[in-house]
Amino acid sequence: MYPEFAPIALIAAASVLIVLPWHWRAGNVATLSLVFWLFITNLIYGVDAIVWADNVEIIIPVWCDITTKLIVGANVALPAACLCICIHLERVASVRMARTNISDKRRRQIFEALVCFGLPLLIMALHYIVQGHRYDIIESYGCRPTTYFSVAGIFIVWLPPILLSIASLVFAALALRHFMQRRVSFAAHLTTTHSALTTSRYLRLMLMSVLQMVWSLAITSYALWFTTISIPIRPWTTWDDVHSDFLRVDTFLTIFTLPKIITSFYILWWTVPASTFIFVAFFAFGRDALDEYKKCFMWFRTTVLRQTVDSKSTKGSFSSMPTLR
Template identity: 55%
Template structure:
């Protein structure tokens, strides 16, 4: 028996809930969805580790049917949540759009909901096509989704998360590129400003000498 498995999973489940209030106030759909999927995944892993600690007895069949589908959905949901975050980060870094209208915010929320929740639900439904049997049981880990290795499983189950991850890396790289370009532009403008002479503090020696002589003449005449 591995007692550290459920303990670590339960701790991770509650740790991911810590930033929930801040993101709930701003209605950040990708971050909220990421928190929800991580909480669901960690809780199912923790409960499975408790039920099947040191055994592989066939119990809680309905629970396994539900959790295996959630595991299939999380395999797609976690990368799609990261993809939505990187898309918005790239949009902010590129400064293509400074402000968003209420209609644009609504469309953005619908887009995020479709990617973060709609696509994983479609993946869970398509899992029935490549499901050889109900589920697999692993000692100390519990039930796991069963996938029949075939050409259909590659295109329906394994390939979509890889494509989503590659798109996420592309948008993340574009965001870093925009941030780097803005930083170079700012540093270049700052150097150019420091290189220019300050006209207010740069005095002509002749004008200063004439001013001193004028003040001395005024002082002598008043005396």
């Protein structure tokens, strides 16, 4: 029904890998987590769109068990990563950060790893509390996680992304306030704090984080609103009652699904590719990225094609990449 789903998801998964090398070298955990979760989710969406393009058969059940949990984790991981970026931007722009050393960077990496990977894993585990049955299979979309819609489900599944998005916007506002207060001497301030950021990279990261969070907040709020008007909130009674038919797999054929629900599925599906393309637009097409591509092209010419290249054409260094050190 939607032949564009698979190619768009797979293209998005491949495009997000463009920024992986230099962020890996710089050890930027928050941006690496964005790459990881966006890649995994787009890959899942692409495979699901191929396998369940016109059916709702239970073809690869173990795949669905794993991927539905990863989707739950990814819903939290994106705002969590943007929160870490905004916290770092606010800290860099404030007077509290006199300078950055290896110990400070290591502590930040540990904190970001706990938030960007530990928190999603925790939510994935807690989701089992409100997982009324195994999963759903939706025609054209594939496997999707299920939630027993209750107050506990709202607190476990929907509330964390909303709170993380709001916190990110608060830290982004504080970072912008610090920037406006010292906008004239901001470049010198970054040099003083030994940050690898430049003014342009700083603003690019902030704008990317704000756009991602506004987008994430709007979509999560929409999903919660739509679920609220579609399904009445049920009481979370007992564990045995909620999980009484846990092995059940519900299937949704398009022909038997209400149009408003199909529209909601369609809107929510696009959130991941759209978030990916926003991320790639900010990191893969800037001046810094073009310098990296030029360096890779020169390496290919000199190493693979064995061509002689003027040394002036190979100028540029990896230290100019948009990192968060």
